[in-house]
Amino acid sequence: MALTAAQNRVVTAAVELFARNGVGGTSLQMIADEIGVTKAAVYHQYNTKDEIVLAAAEAELARLESVLSQAEAAGSPKQARAALVAGIVDLAVEGRRTVGSILNDPVIVGFFADHRMFRDVMTRLRRLLIGDDTGPEARVQTAILLAAISGAVMHPFVADLDDEVLRTQLLHMAVRLLQ
Amino acid sequence: MALTAAQNRVVTAAVELFARNGVGGTSLQMIADEIGVTKAAVYHQYNTKDEIVLAAAEAELARLESVLSQAEAAGSPKQARAALVAGIVDLAVEGRRTVGSILNDPVIVGFFADHRMFRDVMTRLRRLLIGDDTGPEARVQTAILLAAISGAVMHPFVADLDDEVLRTQLLHMAVRLLQ
């Protein structure tokens, strides 16, 4: 899981290109060109394209996992939820160019379903946001909250807005939606 | 714009495959196989892959445009907004497997920015939802509303929910968010 400097260059370039062209529209040659090395040098770090996609998805997820862990350490469930939502808003705004495309790419969504690491984070996320209420209303409401945050940051309607303005408005709405 | 039967088969297969594999991850061979013809037969309908992608995006957008036109014919702005939101919820739930992936694919998002038809629909959508208020709050709120609807329907948290339950919950939230 700990990446070497060379692996980090590969993953960073991959995340950027996946957001720009989609996973299926990104070749190893593109990644190599973006870094300024040859394909063979990329293959020295990862043996298949799938491994790169997985590493890129894990790198993005690691940031969410970090926010999640911090939130779980909060005093009360209510404080935990607030901390989590604020952290997710920060994450989404910070990565507004890349997060959305990657989260929605069909190939990566497939990984989400297949690998336990992703499911575990989703379970923790769900538990923190809605506790033990597994009814339809709570599930839809949580899906809306998460989709709204990750989707709104890359919407054309807000493309020309400052990060700070976007963050403030988004957080305000998220708090309202959570009540 | 009016599609022949053969063109319709191509576009329908393309929409399905784009949702499953992404635009960049879908080849003309895949589309041909899905229909049960050869690549050359597909090329007889559309001369390039880009034309197919464009036709697929237009087909999806045409459904939104139809909802938009109906809403614009409503008596008051308030009624128009309500009709529009209800129509969009229906559209999203109906196409919950495909709509989300296609709306977020980087290649199609690029088309959205380049082609006037998409921008026109977006302008009408925006006018109907927020009128002449072009401030940050209104823009973020509208982006949230649209992102929430299109993103929530394909969220893993609601994957096992009935269409009817999902539609009801989603509509309830949308109305609340619109106030």
Added chain:
DNA sequence: GTCTATAGACCGATAGAC
């Protein structure tokens, strides 16, 4: 860790018969 060079499959696209 990076390179050159290459293998074999698949890509988008075209020609021409039926």
Added chain:
DNA sequence: GTCTATCGGTCTATAGAC
């Protein structure tokens, strides 16, 4: 409207030198 056959190019992936 669909087919067979083919083109040049790019794809993922590997071998082996430095």
